[in-house]
Amino acid sequence: MTTEVRVPTLGESVTEATVATWFKKPGDIVAVDEMLCELETDKVTVEVPSPAAGKLADIVAAEGETVGVDALLANIAETGDATPEPAARTEEARPAKAGNGAVDIMVPTLGESVTEATVSTWFKAVGDSVSQDEMLCELETDKVSVEVPAPAAGVLTEITAPEGATVDASARLGVIAGAADGAVEPAPRPEAPAAAPARGTGDIEDAPSAKKAMAEAGISRDQVTGTGRDGRVMKDDVARAVAAAAQPAPAPASIPRAPVPADDAAREERVKMTRLRQTIAKRLKDSQNTAAMLTTYNEVDMTEVMALRNRYKDEFEKKHGVRLGFMSFFTKACCHALKEVPEVNAEIDGTDIVYKNFVHMGVAAGTPTGLVVPVIRDADSMSFAEIEKAIAEKGRRARDGKLSMAEMQGGTFTLSNGGVYGSLMSSPILNPPQSGILGMHKIQDRPMAINGEVVIRPMMYLALSYDHRIVDGKGAVTFLVRVKEALEDPRRLLMDL
The missing domain is CATH 3.30.559.10 (Chloramphenicol acetyltransferase-like domain)
Known part of the structure; x- marks a missing residue:
């Protein structure tokens, strides 16, 4: 027996919402009134509680989808229900094995009509130990931001999609080793270059590849204009700054807008608009x-x-x-x-x-x-x-x-x-x-x-x-x-x- 999870009443004159975040994934056990997902309307954010206790059988409306009032969001099966789980969620429920105790980190479901995403931020570096469900990185699509949790505990041994990379819906992002038996030793962590001056409040972490490129080029952080999320410096930004420094005259910043002198661009700050x-x-x-x-x-x-x-x-x-x-x-x-x-x-x-x-x-x-x-x-x-x-x-x-x-x-x-x-x-x-x-x-x-x-x-x-x-x-x-x-x-x- 299953219980349907539907879009609640959104309020007067509000007829649709966007599924912003799922807090649970298929196969997770949920309690009554536990928060399942979050919807965003053009006015406020709405949390959707679980109408019953059981196991989240499937997700019908993925993150980024637009749904109407009373639309079906998901189904909850009773804990003892023998109904087979949908085949579509097998990969999501069970991490893909990469051999030798390693687990692939795959791009999660991005939502209907969303075929690709950009890797905006890695919260972990190669060599870091991670626990299951710990946030590893964040992807950005044209609709929402998607956080990628660790599919298993272990050591992050490889990042195959660095910050700034565009990945499709079935791409591999990285590899976690040592999840099953601890047989795989952590990869030696590369020595970090000298820390560059931080911008703003000091909590914006530039891409590791960008830090390395700045150190190799011998340029400081304040000479580079970051185009990543929240003004983070990406590797391409460093390449542009190096190319601009080699020009006899200041070159315009290479971004899709009206030309801006390099000295002005260095003093700008780019921040993504909030949903509100x-x-x-x-x-x-x-x-x-x-x-x-x-x-x-x-x-x-x-x-x-x-x-x-x-x-x-x-x-x-x-x-x-x-x-x-x-x-x-x-x-x-x-x-x-x-x-x-x-x-x-x-x-x-x-x-x-x-x-x-x-x-x-x-x-x-x-x-x-x-x-x-x-x-x-x-x-x-x-x-x-x-x-x-x-x-x-x-x-x-x-x-x-x-x-x-x-x-x-x-x-x-x-x-x-x-x-x-x-x-x-x-x-x-x-x-x-x-x-x-x-x-x-x-x-x-x-x-x-x-x-x-x-x-x-x-x-x-x-x-x-x-x-x-x-x-x-x-x-x-x-x-x-x-x-x-x-x-x-x-x-x-x-x-x-």
């Missing part, structure tokens, strides 16, 4: 390509809001245990304006317009890994204190990387506060499928004409980006004016004016 950054880039470009995006601007005099906040902030914090900021005022003002201009709070679904009779407010938050937008649900029915508490909690969870997928979905409108970074004016990009986003900016004292006199007032520029397919210019301007009126006279919020 790639997703952010894709979604922002998709937003530009899909929506008829337009931005309208206005400015707001923050005098009354600042005076009200200064007057009550101590009493507010003492009673509610949270500081009174500006975000609750903007949230309230936007909720008020969205009632009058509901199309800004709507979305397009095919040929239909879906109007939302509630406000799930997205609040953009910058984190060390990128921009995320946690959602405060039913913000239109919350008090100032409830909004401030929710914003503080979501911001803290965002910075700690602990937001769940559900906390970042379902937003109907978004606030983006670039003013905290000093932005004076910018045009925010829509967060699909939403039709509106309000950009807040820096509060700056400026001379204003008030009742025929020039006075200094704390002013803020506001920018509303909207989808012109559903929101007309009149509606966008009206929305922004209502937000401005509510902030310049906060009493209007109490009177529902």
Whole structure:
């Protein structure tokens, strides 16, 4: 009897995911709720627990594959089940013997339609002792990075695919000897060349072949531009640096982009984009390509809001245990304006317009890994204190990387506060499928004409980006004016004016 492992619910508007990592391989014993694999969507990472105890019989969706909701990922057989295991996994479950107690290290399953990979990093060198399942090297494909564990314990006696090499799906990467009986003596480890200066934090390990080539050529690490993962120096990089040094004039760096002088290239650093950054880039470009995006601007005099906040902030914090900021005022003002201009709070679904009779407010938050937008649900029915508490909690969870997928979905409108970074004016990009986003900016004292006199007032520029397919210019301007009126006279919020 077998139990199916299927893709869990991914959340509202998320229809597919990519299988990023399998933590188990066919033949492994698993317990209930033990993590089997990890899926990546365009928003968050989802862990898939085991629905039953038993043995992982087979993997249907390999790493790198794109799967839909409820798609079959794998099958779990009961421990005592006599059902024969699939023939396709025989090689993966049993290491290939190379003779004399040696075991070949083979390229693991790369996923559907992936036929080759590049060896990016070896974590072990020839002569090192390794234990079973210890990480030996890392491969990079056009979809994901794949770690290669040791198929057996022993000594790494040979590396047949060095860093930078491109290998196919059935290639041999190296050989482990002495796994079975310890009869094979460890190969003498080659003497390492003098360590080259490390870059950055000092934890980037250059390719051993590159170190040897630098030592033979008599050049230092800072004379070579690394094109490997995280800026690692590969053997080809050293060859290019040596060739450039032999030229009478500085030669451009030999990389597929606009020519860069060698002296500039030596000061550059190349870092691979994270999956989150790639997703952010894709979604922002998709937003530009899909929506008829337009931005309208206005400015707001923050005098009354600042005076009200200064007057009550101590009493507010003492009673509610949270500081009174500006975000609750903007949230309230936007909720008020969205009632009058509901199309800004709507979305397009095919040929239909879906109007939302509630406000799930997205609040953009910058984190060390990128921009995320946690959602405060039913913000239109919350008090100032409830909004401030929710914003503080979501911001803290965002910075700690602990937001769940559900906390970042379902937003109907978004606030983006670039003013905290000093932005004076910018045009925010829509967060699909939403039709509106309000950009807040820096509060700056400026001379204003008030009742025929020039006075200094704390002013803020506001920018509303909207989808012109559903929101007309009149509606966008009206929305922004209502937000401005509510902030310049906060009493209007109490009177529902």
